[in-house]
Amino acid sequence: MCVISTCICLCFLSFFWYSRYALSQYVCCCSGLKIAVKVLSLTFQAGLVEPFYGTICLYNRERREKLSEDFIFRMSPAEIHDTSSSSEARCIFHLDAPSASVCLLIQLEKSATEEGGVTTSVYSRKEPVHLTEREKQKLQVWSRIMPYRESFALAIIPLFDSGVTIASGGSASPSSPLTTSMSGSNSQEGAAEPLAKITLDGKLGYSNGNSVVVEVSNLNKVKECYTEDSIQDPKRKVHKPVKGILRLEIEKLQAGIVDFEKALDHRSINSYLVDHGNRLTGAGSDGPQNVDLDSHLFDRKELDQNGSTFHRNPDVGANDFQAFDFRTTSRNEPFLQLFHCLYVYPLTVSISRKRNLFIRVELRKDDVDIRKPPPEAMHPREPGAVLQKWAHTQVAVGARVACYHDEIKVSLPAVMTTMHHLLFTFFHVDLQTKLEAPKPVVIGYASLPLSTHAQLKSEISLPIMSELVPQYLQDSGRERVNYLEDGKNVFRLRLRLCSSLYPISERIRDFFLEYDRHVLRTSPPWGSELLEAINSLKNVDSTALLQFLHPILNMLLHLIGNGGETLQVAAFRAMVNILTRVQQESVDEGERNVFLVNYVDYAFDDFGGRQPPVYPGLSTVWGSLARSKAKGYRVGPVYDDVLAMAWFFLELIVKSMALEQTRLFCDNLPMGDDVPPMQLKEGVFRCIMQLYDCLLTEVHERCKKGLGLAKYLNSSLAFFCYDLLSIIEPRQVFELVSLYLDKFSGVCQSVLHDCKLTFLQILCDHDLFVEMPGRDPSDRNYLSSVLIQEIFLTWDHDDLSMRAKAARTLVVLLCKHEFDVRYQKPEDKLYIAQLYFPLVGQILDEMPVFYNLSSIEKREVLIIVLQIIRNLDDASLIKAWQQSIARTRLFFKLLEESLSSFEHRKPDDGMLIGNSSRSTPGDKPISPKYSERLSPAINHYLSEAARQEVGPQGTPENGYFWQRVNSQLSSPSQPYSLREALAQAQSSRIGASTQALRESLHPILRQKLELWEENLSAAVSLQVLEILDKFSGTVASHTIATDYGKLDCITSIFMSVFSRNQPLVFWKALFPVINSIFELHGATLMARENDRFIKQVAFHLLRLAVFRNENIRKRAVIGLQILVRCSFSYFMQTERLRVVLTITLSELMSEVQVTQMKSDGTLEESGEACRLRKSLVEMADESRSVTILIECGLPENALVTTSERSENLWSWSEVKSLSDSLLLALDASLEHALLVSIMTVDRYAAAESFYKLAMAFAPVPDLHIMWLLHLCDAHQEMQSWAEAAQCAVAVAGVVMQALVSRNDGVWRSDHVTALCKICPMVSGEITSEASSVEVEGYGASKLTVDSAVKYLQLANKLFSQAELHHFCASILELVIPVYKSRRSYGQLAKCHTMLTNIYESILEQESSPIPYTDATYYRVGFYGGKFGKLDRKEYVYREPRDVRLGDIMEKLSRIYESRMNGTTLHVIPDSRQVKADELQNEVCYLQITAVDPVMEDEDLGSRRERIFSLSTGSVRARVFDRFLFDTPFTKNGKTQGGLEDQWKRRSVLKTEGSFPALVNRLLVIRSESLEFSPVENAIGMIETRTAALRNELEEPRSSEGDQLPRLQSLQRILQGSVAVQVNSGVLSVCTAFLSGEPATRLRSQELQQLIAALLEFMAVCKRAIRVHFRLIGEEDQEFHTQLVNGFQSLTAELSHYIPAILSEL
Secondary structure (H helix, E strand, O other): OHHHHHHHHHHHHHHHHHHHHHHHHOOOOOOOEEEEEEEEEEEEOOOOOOOEEEEEEEEEOOOOEEOEOOEEEEEOHHHHHOOOOOOOOOEEEEEOOOOOOEEEEEEEEEEOEEOOEEOHHHHOOOOHHHOOHHHHHHHHHHHHHOOOEEEEEEEEEEOOOOOOOOOOOOOOOOOOOOHHHHHOOOOOOOOOOOOOOOOOOOOOOOOOOOEEEEEEOOEEEOOOOOOHHHHHOOOOOOOOEEOEEEEEEEEEEOOOOOOHHHHHHHOOHHHHHHOOHHHHHHHHHOOOOOOOHHHOOOOHHHOOOOOOOOOOOOOOOOOOEEOOEHHHHHOOOOOOOOOEEEEEEEEEEEEEEEEEEEEEEEEEOOOOOOOOOOOOOEOOOOOOOOOEOOEEOOOEEEEEEEEOOOOEEEEOOOOOOOOOEEEEEEEEOOOOOOOOOOOOEEEEEEEEEHHHHOOOOOEEEEOOEOOOOOOOOOHHHHOOOOEHHHHOOOEEEEEEEEEOOOOOOHHHHHHHHHHHHHHOOOOOOOOHHHHHHHHHHHHOOHHHHHHOHHHHHHHHHHHHHHOOHHHHHHHHHHHHHHHHHHHHHOOOOOOOOHHHHHHHHHHOOHHHHOOOOOHHHHHHHHHHHHHHHHOOOOOOOHHHHHHHOHHHHHHHHHHHHHHHHHHHHOOOOOOOOOOOOEOOOHHHHHHHHHHHHHHHHHHHHHHHOOOHHHHHHHHHHHHHHHHHOOOEOHHHHHHHHHHHHHHOOOOOOHHHHHHHHHHHHHHOOOOOOOOOOOOOOOOOOHHHHHHHHHHHHHHOOOOHHHHHHHHHHHHHHHHHHHHOHHHOOHHHHHHHHHHHHHHHHHHHHOHHHHHOOOHHHHHHHHHHHHHHHHOOOHHHHHHHHOOOHHHHHHHHHHHHHHHHHOOOOOOOOOOOOOOOOOOOHHHOOOOOOHHHHOOHHHHHHOHHHHHHOOOOOOOHHHHHHHHHHHHHHOOOOOOOOHHHHHHHHHHOOOOOOHHHHHHHOOHHHHHHHHHHHHHHHHHHHHHHHHHHHHHHHHHHOOOOOOOOOOOHHHHHHHHHHHOOOOOHHHHHHHHHHHHHHHHHHHHHHOOHHHHHHHHHHHHHHHHHOOOOOHHHHHHHHHHHHHHHHHHHHHHOOOHHHHHHHHHHHHHHHOOOOOEEEOOOOOEEEOHHHHHHHHHHHHHOOHHHHHHHHHHOOOOOOOOOOEOOOOOEOOOHHHHHHHHHHHHHHHHHHHHHHHOHHHOOOOHHHHHHHHHHHHHHOOOOHHHHHHHHHHHHHHHHHHOOHHHHHHHHHHHHHHHHHHHHHOOOOOOOHHHHHHHHHHOHHHHOOOOHHHHHOEEOOEEHHHOOHHHHHHHHHHHHHHHHHOOOHHHHHHHHHHHHHHHHHHOOHHHHHHHHHHHHHHHHHHHHHHOOOOOOOOEEEEEEEEEOHHHHHHOOEEEEEEEEOOOOHHHHHHHHHHHHHOOOOOOEEEEEOOOOOOOHHHOOOOEEEEEEEEEEEOOOOOOOOOOOOOOHHHOOOOOOOOOEEEEEEEEEEOOOOOOOOOOOOOEEEEEEEEEEEEEOOOOOEEEEEEEEEEEEOHHHHHHHHHHHHHHHHHHHHHOOOOOHHHHHHHHHHHHHHHHHHHOHHHOHHHHHHHHHHOOHHHHHHOOHHHHHHHHHHHHHHHHHHHHHHHHHHHHOOHHHHHHHHHHHHHHHHHHHHHHOOOOHHHHHO
16 A cells, blocks of 8 residues: 555656646636735724624635635724724635626624623523623633634625626625626726726726725624525525625736746756655645745745645735635646645534534544644634644534534645545533533544545535544444444535645546556556556546646656557557547647647656656657558558647657757856757667658648648648757758658649748748758758749749748748847848848849739849848849849849839828829829738838837927827727737738728828838838949949940939939938949930930939929939039030920929919919929029038039040039020920910910920920920911911921931021021021930931921911912922922922912912002000019010901900909000000000001101002012001190191011011010101101102003003092092191291291192192093093093192292193
């Protein structure tokens, strides 16, 4: 028996030591609640001052079952009076989950004493007055020997009953303080808070400091003895309530969680404890106390009061009592605590007569000597006392059936024998004793053997022995014992065994017993009983199996390690069966059962070095089974279970090796040195290789069949190799890896390839991956080369999920390297970069593989590439660039892809051009960045930065706001961390699109995401810029393979960089690089082959010049100046750059919103246009140039350009000219935009706008032509045919000039001169740079002879419609040389036919009796501030010949009245000079006057009246740039007067250009005036009539057929000269000047001139009458007679003034 006891003891010892590790290191597997209860005070309405005692426990009302042991508290009289003080100790109760049936059972007791002694009714029937002094003295002595506590009151407090309300004060029902926590509500309904603030956040757990104070006012008084079962009995007598209040503080604590990192620091304690096992018995016999096991065996003073070991929790104080949770023994999980105690509950004692009974309980080792004192195993009733030898129940006073509600806790010994038993002694308190010192009377005994009854949970009934005899437990002793009550079982009790050492399952106990026999060599060598015990384990109840899982596994492993082949196989099969059951039957549904994981990680220590390691035996048994399966033997279904649990066995093997490695080297290593790898013995390694090979075969075959177990087994093998890398020699691990890769070599099935990728992913994640050697000494890293090859192979695979997995694997790896503290030195980072750089080469060799990837995978690959290049040295990069031109180009193509993939485009980019009216925000393209589907690898790449979560640095307001929203961000729906929020959104499928994802985030997190994306974009761009700078310097040395003619690698990166949104930090870094590159390679970059590049750069520089950010805008100015510097350096001038900048400015105008709406609805210049103008001005600002250069980080002499003659070619005047040219284009574009709203109303302004655009963009022939054609179309809509024709001529002139300057056509300079006579604007020179430039659609290829001919023909057609036939003839004469050179005779014939028609039309116009006019002209003056730029300016308008003065007045009034906004518009009716200062400011004025064109040879000083028909000549070029009008006036201020007072002012206007022009109106640039006196007016009038008649008489006629038109003309003139009714004209002159007072004022010369004019007039009239007589027929005789009579009458009248007239005529 002693041997068996010793074996059991060793078994328990082994379990205790092996599970001790789990005790302090385990993570708590069961999540639950911890409730702290603290007694604050107990007050009564009556003045009760004696001490009170009580117990509190958790109780289940429905099942009438205690859930925890009792917590004993004591309230002293001082504490009753002082309610502010309270007991320091709390009780910590543990709960699995809230339940409405769970409550607190509180039982109160008090000492039955009064003043002067013990209450007499307790022990005696006598009243106090009948007691003698002797009896009173005996009572006092007895009360000191056995003080009696009577049951006083009890209360039940439901913790989670939602139907119970809480009120402050004296409520009629118990409190239910945790109801709101159970329901998860945030409100505080039903919770009274008279003394404490309660904050519930909806979680099952309070934070520290949040507690509920409960006032229990319904204390039910009890007067009789009772059991706990009778509390819920409906027949129980209910007594009056106690008028008192018990105040409790109830707090809900977080469930304790062990810190893994701290756990790892305590692994060495196992071996220490194993060496001191002889001290266990003392600790165990003291009873399990609540103490951290690390100190359990060393200082008994640190034991707590509840008898089990728990891990400390920060919420639990040193004085807190941890109530043991009885459900620990029934949970389906391994025991995590050391507990070994027995709870005894005496229930009733039924005897025939009334007694005052109480029971004493003690633990006895044997029944030999009753006088020997029992061991100290009883937990005391007093808080804080040490273990005692005995424990007593309360006294049941005067009852035949004594009832008890006491809980007696017995600490069991670790060494349990069959003789261990409980001895119960029954005492009766009798005061009628005759002894001087009364004491209780023993009336009987009862014994309970522990080995028989300890594991029973049902009630036990025992008989009471009247006396004890030696060996009363044995059958021989029982025969001599007398029993009370005829030997009936009158003593009823209940036991509760709580032990993690003593298994209740008989099969487990048998296995433990047989194992101990085998270990101690006490059983026969064949071990058949042990085999049976091992095989019977498969029938063990699952709960018991789980509870004693750790010792069972330890013993089986011991047998597998060194138990002989038969036992090894049996133990292995039993272990597989147990593991499979644990995996399947436990509550955990994960692939790796948490109980098994905890066992391997924490509990298993390979017997602490006392036994040989497990891994050789385990590998051998498993390997033999695997080889049997491989050979085709039947191994049964157990083999599938082995594969399913392979991860567990593999981790056991690794753990065993690791422990052996530690034991081998830990004592021999200097401090701080790493443990060296362990070299496995050849035989063991061969066994592991064979096992590994068999498992690989299983993976391979099961993958082909598509079985899910294959992937699981593959991962287990990968983790096996992963773990081995830290333990054994890496080259031995590489043998396993090469075995794997040989079996899975090349391209294989999708499932197999996925397994291979998973294997590499796990293996390369090892911490020592970077430092791994190669397979051969020449190899750098065997795994890295394999990884790169397989990763690239996967990217070319058809399976999209595997592509993503491969990319993610590398991203995570590089991320680990980046943040690994061991590899932060530059040389380490370089080594890692060189390790992975071959991957970049593979990508460049197989670019289609890269292009076939999805956008997410591309981004991850590009992150990999950039990270590799980032840490690479220059030599490696240069070597990569030396391969070939195509390869270098592909390298930079990858960088372009990086810029594209990681571009960050804000929803509304505030730095650029505001909200453009041309595109709504919804129409803006969103860049396809990684936010579209957030990649976990990208998350991981920046996880370190995201984990820091640094708030926005800036204004205090920002900081305050950040702190203010923290509480909102920490809710479950809105995680505080951006990383958590993104993961949550992805898992909940919120992020179906970028927009949806962003809207799901909290605004602060959304801002963080924006910042995060922008930072990543900036980092990528800066990295690319750094590489470009290195490349530029390398190109200068001509040591690499690239296209030196165009430098397309540099230009493509620049264009990609400029075309994307970049942050400020990038722009700051960019321009020094631009300056450097253009200094080195300016000649190549500015060459004609790179026209497109220069144009793109210019465009984006102008775009940056519009930015609101001053830092960026200034740098754009510097960029423009760098281009100008290069232009000076390599071309000595800026003409070509002017063309490029003009082109780009034109394109930018379509992107920039140059106008904005004012509050009154009108348009004004926008901020964008203002900033662009400012930038263009600063470009030519010499005074600020140096300052801006320094601000932008460039040297002061950055703009100095030197040539071979060592002189500075920079010319600020030329730069100013260039700037002015661009500003002119900007102003024209702005003016055109401002006129958009009135374009259809004011056609004149619209035409002028197109004209200004054409002039502003004249440096670029294409743009010049474009705007001229727009102008041509506008004129045709207005039916201004002459102006439209002039536009066509101008276009043709641009083309002709370009062709002549290139000597590329049939025309010469004299042809251009001829064209200039038609359209003087053609005289503007087209430079050779402008005519030959060829940039993206703008170029010389459009300037051809055919295009010129086309526009000449259009001009011919439009001039014909305008009836300006003489222009048509000149144009056709320019077309004819083209057809002659081409021998196009048909076209020549058409041209000559058209010429014939043109000349005939000219003859017809000239032979018309009414002089032909092609247009009318009007002078228009503008006066008034509302006219804007037109104020105080005069224009000459060219209108169709049928437009009269009233028509144009009406038209202009309608145009400008609509723009006056209520201002009065007044038309000045006459043509006198306007004094603008004398006009009303609030009125606008128009002065419209008809004017006549002035011929080139016309005498403007002639006093004659102007009659257009008097102009002589044949075909006249109707080109006018001077106009005149006559204004009559008088010296006395009157507008009209007599002939003697009427003066005349002749105004001559010079216009800016000549008509017909490109526009309908021309500005008057000069005005001159002449004045004529009254007599000069009179002479001029007469001379005008004379000249008209003479002109008609002397005009030659070609034939007689022309006589009819001549006769008609002559009749008209004669009728106006000598007819009687018009004679008043000549006569009035004579009357005014030749008679009376005016005649005396005339000078003699004037008088003679007047008389001579009159005489000549009359002579010509006489001659005209004679000619008329010759031309008339019979029908005109009467008219001729009238003319003769009129002439004679006029002669007679004139003779009165001039007598000599009669002799003259």
